[in-house]
Amino acid sequence: MKQRPRSGAETTATAQSPLARPDRPAERSAPGAGAAGRRIEVLDILRGVAIIGTLGTNIWLFTHPLGPPSLFFRMPGADSAGGAVEVALRYLSNGKFLALLTILFGVGLELQYQSAKRRGRRWPGWYLWRAALLFVEGALHFVLVFEFDALIGYVFISLIVVYLVGRGERCVRAWIIAMGTLHLLLVAALSYAMAATGTGSGSVGTMGKADIYAVGGYGEQIALRLDRFLLYRLETFFVVPMGVVLFLIGSRLLRAGAFEQSERGARIRGRLMLIGLGVGAPLNLLTAFGGPHWFVVDRYLLPPLVALGLLGLVTTLAHRMTGEHGVLRRGVTAVGRSALSCYVFQNLVAAALCYGWGLGLATELGWARPWWPVLAWTAIVGSFMVLSTLWMRGFSRGPLELVWNWAYVAPQRLGRAA
Numbered sequence: 001m002k003q004r005p006r007s008g009a010e011t012t013a014t015a016q017s018p019l020a021r022p023d024r025p026a027e028r029s030a031p032g033a034g035a036a037g038r039r040i041e042v043l044d045i046l047r048g049v050a051i052i053g054t055l056g057t058n059i060w061l062f063t064h065p066l067g068p069p070s071l072f073f074r075m076p077g078a079d080s081a082g083g084a085v086e087v088a089l090r091y092l093s094n095g096k097f098l099a100l101l102t103i104l105f106g107v108g109l110e111l112q113y114q115s116a117k118r119r120g121r122r123w124p125g126w127y128l129w130r131a132a133l134l135f136v137e138g139a140l141h142f143v144l145v146f147e148f149d150a151l152i153g154y155v156f157i158s159l160i161v162v163y164l165v166g167r168g169e170r171c172v173r174a175w176i177i178a179m180g181t182l183h184l185l186l187v188a189a190l191s192y193a194m195a196a197t198g199t200g201s202g203s204v205g206t207m208g209k210a211d212i213y214a215v216g217g218y219g220e221q222i223a224l225r226l227d228r229f230l231l232y233r234l235e236t237f238f239v240v241p242m243g244v245v246l247f248l249i250g251s252r253l254l255r256a257g258a259f260e261q262s263e264r265g266a267r268i269r270g271r272l273m274l275i276g277l278g279v280g281a282p283l284n285l286l287t288a289f290g291g292p293h294w295f296v297v298d299r300y301l302l303p304p305l306v307a308l309g310l311l312g313l314v315t316t317l318a319h320r321m322t323g324e325h326g327v328l329r330r331g332v333t334a335v336g337r338s339a340l341s342c343y344v345f346q347n348l349v350a351a352a353l354c355y356g357w358g359l360g361l362a363t364e365l366g367w368a369r370p371w372w373p374v375l376a377w378t379a380i381v382g383s384f385m386v387l388s389t390l391w392m393r394g395f396s397r398g399p400l401e402l403v404w405n406w407a408y409v410a411p412q413r414l415g416r417a418a
Contacts, residue, residue, distance in 0.1 A: 041318070041333065042259050042315050042318050042319070043104065043107065043259065044332075044333045044337050045314060045318045045329070045332055045333055045336055046100065046104055046311060046314055046315065046318075047101070047335075047336035047339045048331075048332035048333060048334070048335035048337075048339070048342075049097070049310070049314055049332060049336075050097045050098075050100040050101040050104060050339075051097075051335055051336070051339050051342050051343055051346070052097075052332070052335060052381050052385075053093050053100070054093075054097045054098055054101060054150075054343070055346045055347075055350070055377055055381060056092065056093030056097065056377055057090075057093045057094055057095070057097065057098065058146070058148070058346075058347065058350065059350060059376055059377045059380075060086075060090060060373055061148070062350040062351060062354045062355075062362065062376075063350075063362050063365075063369070063372065063373040063376055065213070065362050065363045065366045066211075066213060066214075067212070067213030067214075067221075067354075067355065067362070068146070068147045068148060068213075068232075069147075069213075071148075072231075076090070076370075077291065077292075078289050082369065082370055084289075085370050086369065086370035087288055087289055088288070089370055089373075089374065090288070091284065091285060091288035091289075094288070094298065094299055094303065095298070095300065095302075095303030095304075096284075096303040096306045096310060097307070097310075098150060098303075099242075099246060099303050099304040099306075099307035100307040100311060101150070102154070102157075102243055102247065102250075102304075102307075103246045103247075103249060103250040103253070103307060103311060105154050105157075105158070105247060105250065106161065106246060106247030106248060106249060106250025106251045107250040107251065107253065107254050107259075108250075109127075109158060109161060109162065109247060109250075109251060110165055110250065110251035110255065111254070112127055112130075113162075113165045113166055113251075117166070123162075123166060124162045124163070126408075126412065127158075127162055128159075128162075129408065129411065130408060131155050131158050131159060131162075133404060133407055133408060134151055134154065134155050134158075135151075135152060135155040137151055137340070137400075137404070138150075138151030138152035138153075138154075138155060139152065141344060141347070142225065142232070142233075143222060143225060143226065144222065145344065145347045145348055145351060146351070147225055147228075147232040148235065152236055153236040153239060153240070153243060154243070156236065156237075156240055156243075157240055157243035157244055157247055158247070160240075160244055161244055161247040161248060161251070164244075164248065165248075165251050172248055172251075172252065175244065175248060176244075176245050176248050176249070179241040179244040179245045180245050183241040183242045183300075183301075184301075186238060186241065187296050187297060187300055187301050190238075190296045191293065191294070191295075191296045191297060194293055194295065194296065195293045212224055212356075213354075213355050213356060213362065214355075214356050214360065214362065214363045215356045216356055216357070217356075217357050218355075218357045221355070221357075242300060242304065245304075246304060246307075249308075253268070253311075256268055258272070258311075258312075258315070259315055261319040261322070265315075266316070268312075269311075269312035269316050270312070271312075272309055272311060273309045273312040273313055273316070274309075275305060275308060275309065276305050276306050276307065276308040276309020276310065276311075276312065277306065277309035277310075277312075277313065279305065280302050280303075280305030280306040280308075280309060281306050281309065283302050283305075284298065284302040284303060284305075287302060330389055331385035331386070331388070331389050334388040334389040334391070334392045335384065337388070337392055337398065338388045338391065338392065338397065338398025338399075338400075339398070340398060340400045340401055341388070341398035341399050341401060342384045342388055342398070345384050345387075346380050346381070346384055349380050349383065350380060353376060353380075354376075361376070
């Protein structure tokens with residue numbers, strides 16, 4: 001039987017990702033959140049934008065003839081017209097939307113915490129089961145679909161922040177400063193190492209099995225992911241300090257009212273846009289064209305600032321368009337409500353289009369870079385926006401979200417029955 005969308009409070013609660021959704025739809029409002037329905041809709045839109053933008057980063061890996069491992073080879077430079085265009089296009093998404101998604105996971109964790117406190121439940125309680133389910137999802141996604149899955153990293157970060165989100169402001173501020181300082185030191189050390197060793201500035205090399213994404217089978221790619229597990233998971237551990245900072249910032253932005261349609265919300269968003277778009281974006285543009293030695297700064301230091309600016313901008317535009325529900329807004333909102341499904345879907349489709357076991361377009365259209373990746377991104381985004389919009393007409397959650405929610409609720413029901 002189809003599950004019809006719920007109205008009012010229940011519908012808005014389904015907008016959250018599995019990690020972010022409160023236990024019950026009625027337990028979704030939070031201090032400083034503004035009108036509950038509107039606040040959740042804004043988060044839907046932000047999450048949809050983040051998912052769409054994340055593909056904007058990953059599409060360059062899928063469409064490269066060497067596949068995702070091309071990230072470890074020489075990055076494109078602005079030494080030709082085509083190279084300059086690709087650098088500019090990569091700049092638009094590189095690291096920014098992943099950082100935005102990380103902030104939103106922090107918002108979701110805060111919603112979970114406030115829901116538990118209002119209901120008098122122990123914290124973290126069942127949240128740890130949520131994290132375990134997300135880890136399983138991330139592990140399967142890594143093995144079966146995409147080397148650089150982000151979900152596993154969110155699990156490790158959440159296991160730290162889950163014990164901090166309810167602490168006092170002084171404690172949270174100290175953790176933000178400490179983790180932010182550690183992240184700066186890591187960025188500086190890795191940037192120095194890359195400059196000293198010339199990493200990333202040589203010609204494209206090989207790591208063995210370089211053509212596996214062009215001609216190899218699906219099983220061979222799975223075996224390669226498992227064989228290079230530590231290499232592909234290095235980023236997960238490197239970004240933990242940054243992730244802790246962004247989770248905590250997301251939590252505190254919700255408490256401060258950044259998503260409200262109010263004067264104080266507008267002031268906060270104005271400051272975020274000034275810092276992120278007025279300062280972070282121009283500096284990030286310089287590092288994007290600065291060469292391979294700036295790679296770490298370009299991906300892990302400045303994009304989080306830009307993400308804060310994007311959060312402020314998208315939220316402000318969404319509030320100004322209150323009551324307008326055009327095709328684009330409905331599509332982005334539907335993607336946000338089924339974020340996990342769309343995240344997996346976009347990577348599956350990109351792999352099927354680009355890899356040798358699928359259509360093999362990465363090799364066939366290698367001559368058409370940098371333009372064909374843009375067309376691939378547009379086609380994939382358009383497809384899951386349409387599909388998610390149609391799906392949400394008949395269901396309260398995305399397909400993977402339905403399975404995930406069943407797995408989350410089932411042991412609780414068994415416990416109550418016992």
